């Protein structure tokens with residue numbers, strides 16, 4: 001589903017953020033992306049939803065080479081990819097439900113349907129009762145869940161989540177992880193960037209470890225857990 | 233993927249933004265209105281100039297001096313021909329009338345002429361030539377023909393005055409055009425800066441729309457609608473202002489600016505000016521929004 005060949009990303013004037021990266025994530029796979037702060041996790045996700053273009057190398061999403069795709073095709077590619085941003089990116093001037101609805105608005109879904117689907121999605125993340133307030137009035141964890149609802153409301157083929165449990169207490173973390181696993185079980189490819197070693201230890205999914213822009217480990221199951229335990 | 237749903241969304245978003253942040257829109261409208269008031273005043277001034285030229289030109293007469301022995305039937309023929317060619321009224325002026333006028337014009341110095349027994353002035357025909365018959369050297373051609381008649385001693389039609397008037401009018405209009413272009417350019421810059429400021433406050437919204445898969449066209453559309461509405465409102469406001477100003481100049485309260493009115497009226501083709509301001513306002517609003525939103529589409 002997501003393949004990278006010799007991908008390098010550098011910003012002008014700085015040393016490369018990602019260097020000669022190769023990876024292959026299958027359809028309906030669940031992958032953790034981990035590594036220290038500044039290792040390039042967010043940047044890697046940005047390459048996947050075309051917020052950034054690679055400096056060198058090829059990126060295939062669903063078999064399509066997106067490294068050199070036309071700017072005008074970008075919106076259509078993004079519609080298959082739900083993203084939970086590290087900084088949420090919610091609009092304070094709109095209600096929670098309207099924020100979730102953005103994903104459907106751009107598709108030209110009629111207003112009433114947008115509202116219906118947004119409320120259903122909010123129920124799944126346990127925030128239906130906050131539908132009509134501003135995101136400003138929500139806690140960090142609640143905002144994170146709104147961001148997740150917005151990413152999932154369109155049933156994307158791929159879900160990219162940047163620290164989706166970073167602000168959550170253990171109980172909510174479990175809830176969100178269950179949601180992600182549930183989405184994954186229905187066939188969505190899920191990539192989760194996280195610092196949380198306990199999360200990785202607990203769920204024993206395939207784990208990619210980035211350090212200074214290079215992929216240093218790619219383990220599955222118990223091995224992944226041990227990998228993280230070592231660091232902790 | 234319904235077009236209807238999208239249209240509804242665009243209009244709702246545009247109106248929503250106007251309701252949410254009226255101040256920003258008022259500023260945008262004000263700057264657009266400023267440009268349009270400038271345009272309206274320029275149009276008005278040019279209209280007044282035209283009226284001025286027309287009113288001065290209206291005093292120009294085509295005068296034919298007749299020989300003393302001019303046969304009456306030929307003169308009648310000439311009168312008819314002149315009326316037909318120019319569309320103006322022909323007056324026959326007797327030597328006595330002509331002398332009377334001359335005495336009047338000269339004032340005190342003219343008193344000396346009153347005692348004359350022999351009137352040296354000839355009979356003449358005066359034609360008040362309408363503006364339409366004055367264009368494109370028509371008078372010149374006519375004068376050439378009339379001069380050729382045996383019973384005509386001379387033709388006079390103030391060609392120099394006419395030519396000078398036309399030149400002055402052209403120069404004034406050119407100066408006006410240059411001044412207008414400068415003012416307009418400045419306002420366009422102000423307008424696009426204002427719109428950019430207005431859109432800057434919504435760059436987050438644009439960013440998110442693009443990140444969830446909105447096309448540039450989709451993101452831009454509400455802004456274009458807003459720009460068009462702003463332009464239309466600005467046109468309405470500026471038309472009202474220019475119209476009110478014209479009425480004020482005409483009214484007795486406007487005596488201080490009486491020099492601006494000619495013949496008691498500020499002449500203008502109001503429906504046309506209104507339509508022009510509307511077109512210009514909407515066009516400027518659309519263009520300004522299009523340019524302003526461009527900067528933020530790159531996400």
Ligand SMILES: Nc1ncnc2c1ncn2[C@@H]1O[C@H](COP(=O)(O)OP(=O)(O)OP(=O)(O)O)[C@@H](O)[C@H]1O
Nearest residue numbers: 011014017035036037038039040041042043044086
């Ligand atoms: N737009 C940019 N211009 C220049 N450098 C950038 C830019 N974005 C990211 N970087 C650099 O790239 C490196 C990796 O950043 P990135 O955000 O991918 O790290 P991360 O692994 O997500 O870290 P964290 O765990 O703190 O979120 C950092 O050193 C950062 O300074």
Ligand SMILES: [Mg+2]
Nearest residue numbers: 041042086162
């Ligand atoms: Mg990050």
